[in-house]
Amino acid sequence: MNASGHAISPDTPAMPNGSGAAAVLSAGIGAFALAVLAFAGDKSAAVKSLLVFYKPTGPLSGVTTAAILIWLFTWGILEWRWRNRTVAVGRTNAIALILLGLGLVLTFPPFVDLF
Amino acid sequence: MGFGALYLLACSGALAELYFFTTAPQASETAPNRERFLKVYLIAMVLLAWVAVLTGAYVVYPWYRAIPPAGSADLSMFPQRLLISSPTTIGWHSFGMEWKEHVAWFAPISITMVAFVVIRYGRGLRNHRQLRAAVLCFALVSFLAAGVAGLFGALIDKQAPVQGGHTIQLSAGGEK
Secondary structure, X not given: OOOOOOOOOOOOOOOOOHHHHHXXXXXXXXXXXXXXXXXXXXXXXXXXXXXXXXXXXXXXXXXXXXXXXXXXXXXXXXXXXXXXXXXXXXXXXXXXXXXXHHHHHHOOHHHHOOO | OHHHHHHHHHHHHHHHHHHHHHHOXXXXXXXXXXXXXXXXXXXXXXXXXXXXXXXXXXXXXXXXXXXXXXXXXXXXXXXXXXXXXXXXXXXXHHHHHHHHHHHOOHHHHXXXXXXXXXXXXXXXXXXXXXXXXXXXXXXXXXXXXXXXXXXXXXXXXXXXXXXXXXXOOOOOOOOO
């Protein structure tokens, strides 16, 4: 029984899925952002030089720092908006997994070398 | 590299435990101390993953991509330059390192999300079928990303700087 006196079915989520969906979707966005930045840095000398935040590490420092900031910022916004809501988690999961898959493809050197 | 190896070792246990934890049909099957153990285990994995990529990027990688003095003939202490100096080894950099240096970061991002969701939802995660499927997918990707990074890390970072040499082959055996 919950606080309001209603029984909770084992199959009924007791907590809204928004917080979890926000974490999953932002992880997908973070992975994709990292891959896009890496791809852009590989293809453009101007972007590459912009991404050098720490010279000994080169553009990898900017790629990863910017991607982590995008990930955490997105996560914070989505968590703030969704934490007490139930969202269409099937759709957010699909988007997250597509972004993750694209991220994996965009970091695979033979694919990057096609462009 | 030690952090990455520890992370990889921890991954198989985490995947099995996550699967059991999120799919066991009855709450009583998962004792509270087992849930607590999984949460602590995942927090340790998150720390390991971040320490692995941060030390890799900011301690090891600068040394890997160090530029030799002009006219230097001995490249054995300059792994990137050593690898790209020969057509027989350039692939270790242009494929191996280029892939490893980016894909490795998928591991900490994914496992941080996994740990957050498990800690936030606890045993209630079994009631969110789609969320737990996503958590398991990201945990698996984290393992695969760490595996790719670890494999190329071992092959490149151990072979090139420690052994030196002009040609590096997977099946070199005792001759390196």
